Amino acid sequence: MPVVEDRAKAHVQSCHLLAAAVEGAPPPLEGPTPLAFGNxxxxxxxxxxxCRFAGLRHLPAATVGLLGLLNPLAGxxxxxxxxxxxxxxxxxxAGAGxxxxxxxxxxxxxxxxARAAAGRPGLPRRRVP
Known part of the structure; x- marks a missing residue:
């Protein structure tokens, strides 16, 4: 996979160069800013x-799948x-999400x-001996 990794690195570097050319250099980090970034x-x-994965453990699979669709909405x-x-x-x-x-x-x-009225009463009961 070295070819894919090289292409990915080249893509990231070209994006950085384009951003630097369009927006200029970022401002210098002063005072508590590096500490805030670290936090x-x-x-x-x-x-x-x-917190997220502790909560996901208690949800059904369908709900967990829908939570992934909420990420763009949060952004x-x-x-x-x-x-x-x-x-x-x-x-x-955002509306589509x-x-x-x-x-x-x-x-x-x-x-x-309601299931019985629709003709589907549910599971048959087991007889206990």
Whole structure:
């Protein structure tokens, strides 16, 4: 796989060069900024992952799959919270993501009386000797 890794490295380097050419050099890190970056990248991320996976352990598989669709919505909400506007593709993507989550929710089971009225009374009862 060295060819794929070389291509990926070249792609990342070209993106960095393009960003530096368009936006210029980043501002220097001063004062408590490196400490804040370290906190966000290490401590807060580790805590968020621990909480997320501890909670996912208790959910059904269908719900866990739908939670993956919420990630773009969280990004759009963060953008909106930063006083950004969601126009065009980002706004449409946020709406589509919300729709997918609503459409993909598992339906609650119907009561036994409703299943019996539909001609499906449920599982047969076992006889206990």
């Amino acid at each position: 966000v990248t290490l401590v807060a991320t580790a805590l968020a992952f621990a 759009a909400a963060g953008h909106r919270a930063g006083r950004g506007r969601l126009r065009g593709a980002p706004g449409g993507g 919300g729709g997918r989550v609503l459409l993909g929710r598992p339906r609650p089971p119907r009561p036994l009386a």
